[in-house]
Amino acid sequence: MREWTSHKLADLIEIKHGFAFKGEHFGENPDGPILVTPGNFAIGGGFKDGKPKSYSGPIPEGFTLREGDLVVTMTDLSKGADTLGYTGLIPGGKTYLHNQRIGKVEIRQAGRLDRGFLYYALHTNAYRQHVVGGATGTTVKHTSPTRIGQYALFLPPIPEQQAIAAVLRALDDKIAVNERIAATTRQLGLAIFARAILEGEAVKVDIDSVSSNITRGIAPKYSDSPNDLTVLNQKCIRDGRVNLGPARRTLHEKVKAPKILQRNDVLVNSTGVGTLGRVALWMSGGAATVDSHITIVRFDEAQIDPLCAGFAMLRAQPEIEARGEGSTGQTELRRTQLGSLGITLPSRTKQRQLRPKLNALEEQANQAPAESQALIRLRDTLLPQLMSGRLRVKDAEKIVEDHV
Structure with a gap:
């Protein structure tokens, strides 16, 4: 030192x-x-x-x-x-x-x-x-x-500066690899879904007609307790996936059951400029809700496969983005606008065949972001300790080797 x-x-x-x-x-x-x-x-x-x-x-x-x-x-x-x-x-x-x-x-x-x-x-x-x-x-x-x-x-001296940067870069490199895995796996799923539509009899339905629930999220009363309910905001939805990094917490008892997320719910950013229209699939089993800037679309499994419908909405994202209305900076996507959107799916038989394939790909893809979140937490923990000299590079290297 x-x-x-x-x-x-x-x-x-x-x-x-x-x-x-x-x-x-x-x-x-x-x-x-x-x-x-x-x-x-x-x-x-x-x-x-x-x-x-x-x-x-x-x-x-x-x-x-x-x-x-x-x-x-x-x-x-x-x-x-x-x-x-x-x-x-x-x-x-x-x-x-x-x-x-x-x-x-x-x-x-x-x-x-x-x-x-x-x-x-x-x-x-x-x-x-x-x-x-x-x-x-x-x-x-x-x-x-x-x-x-x-x-x-x-x-510190230049050699130690370079060693510190190398330790932190190893974590960032692994995070970047995970991002590519998630993106490639999602692209593969979308390609399989599109091929199923082209090879069979396509079906077009309005979202409203095959949904059991289309609702905006809550106006949360935020909590700092880690035991309270996770609440997602617009920053959490990007590239078709949910990133829990920017999520916050809210009191569970204040949230009604229809607004508690269920697996295969589709989340749509519904206000603002730049984020409106972004779509993500909720594939987690964890308890969570969304704030009032996000719309939850829950499909009726008796009528349609919800995972296939989610992929159909991912493909329709450009059209969803174009449906926002309002003045500059105040754009809104109303429930009726989203519900009237037509989505294209393969036949019901094809949907049943696709479900296990798409589910397996999504499970694989979701492991990568989950690992990345753990690596980000580790990086953010090591960063101030390395930059202050409180943690030696050799000790940090051992910690990183156990995680990469």
């Missing part, structure tokens, strides 16, 4: 704002450079692909991001989005740009600070509290290079 030294970030890094790219040059061009926005940052940090915003106009020199570049959000995505100050590494395979809402982090002296160590240092709660605590703005929060530069970073 005697070799660890304290430094202001401003002495170690420089943060460069992006360029004010004009909106008239953005479109649907799949081959154009993609603008990085606060929406490309996962809650908790890390880069993720969102809906691409492609650019076709002139690009000033120096504003193209390269693979491995470290970037940081300078504003929230929107009110309550909670992405301020999050960092991410630019992936390869595409060309990316950044505007004034995103800062590119450049290390002044590579011999004093390792990029990987810096990446994880900017994921700590201490750093987040520093940025959010000094944020400006009311509706949308902002930070600045000056504010970020005031953060004090505790540095």
Whole structure:
């Protein structure tokens, strides 16, 4: 610990704002450079692909991001989005740009600070509290290079920095593998479902006619007790699955039975811009409910296979997204709009044949996110201990080896 030294970030890094790219040059061009926005940052940090915003106009020199570049959000995505100050590494395979809402982090002296160590240092709660605590703005929060530069970073020698980053990266690499497993398995299930429709007699039904329950969730009274009922919010629904990470707790006795989730329920985000229309399948046996921004669709198993119907709704997500109504920022998906949606399924006989195949794939796919949640908790536990020097790298390596 005697070799660890304290430094202001401003002495170690420089943060460069992006360029004010004009909106008239953005479109649907799949081959154009993609603008990085606060929406490309996962809650908790890390880069993720969102809906691409492609650019076709002139690009000033120096504003193209390269693979491995470290970037940081300078504003929230929107009110309550909670992405301020999050960092991410630019992936390869595409060309990316950044505007004034995103800062590119450049290390002044590579011999004093390792990029990987810096990446994880900017994921700590201490750093987040520093940025959010000094944020400006009311509706949308902002930070600045000056504010970020005031953060004090505790540095070990470069070899130890690299070793710490390697331990944490091993966990993140395993989490990324699990994400690919879940995505690939879901794609396989959707392909099997689509083939069954093409090869047999397709049936089209309105959701309302084959559902036993279509209802919005609750207005929760939140609880901090781990023994209370899990309540999902819109952040929990992404990529067709439920992520329990952003979930909270509410009092169980306040929730009526129809709003307690059952296996094979379909969950649909039903308010807001950007999240409205997202669909997820609830495959867990755990007790949970949803808040009032999410609609529960429960299919009548006497009429239709609920898992097949869930896959039909996953395929219909673009149409569901287009059904939202209302003014900017106040978009709603009403129950009647969702209930009147027609979904296409294979014949009842085909549905019975598909059920065990789709169920097996979903069971396999759901193991990967569950493992990832455990790895995320482990990473978040090790992170502050490693960054403060309270935990030795060798001890952390042994812990990680037992989990990866």
